[in-house]
Amino acid sequence: MDTPSLHILPGVAVLLDELRFTATTAGGPGGQHVNKVSTKVTLLFDLDGSPSLTEAQKTRLRAALAGRIGKDGVLRVVSQSTRSQSANKELAVDRFAALLREALTPRTPRRKTRATLASKLRRLEGKRQRGAVKRQRAARPDDGE
Secondary structure, three states: OOOOEEEEEOOEEEEHHHEEEEEEOOOOOOHHHHHOOOOEEEEEEEOOOOOOOOHHHHHHHHHHOOOOEOOOOEEEEEEOOOOOHHHHHHHHHHHHHHHHHHHHOOOOOOOOOOOOHHHHHHHHHHHHHHHHHHHHHHHOOOOOO
């Protein structure tokens, strides 16, 4: 039997069994309802113990998501934007997938470019004009006050 998985990138998928969820009461306004119902959802993903990711991917995730990963190696994603626990759970999973996708996508290397001669001349001409304006202000005689 095939275990359901969350597709992150081509060739990268995380088993849904690896995700744990905890629900707590959300803070903020909401009247009487907010104190009774646990709608805030925290998604927990044990990065160190995940068999779905390679060591290189884990290292890359640790570097990119260092602020979200605790000392215990667990990645936390919190969602409390809706009043429904199931909707918050879906939002947390979507945000988790987006975080992993962003962190695992390789960055394109920056190509060095040079400023064109025309852009350098425009910049220098602008500086000359600005300096001339300042010189005119400084040379203006006082009105005798």
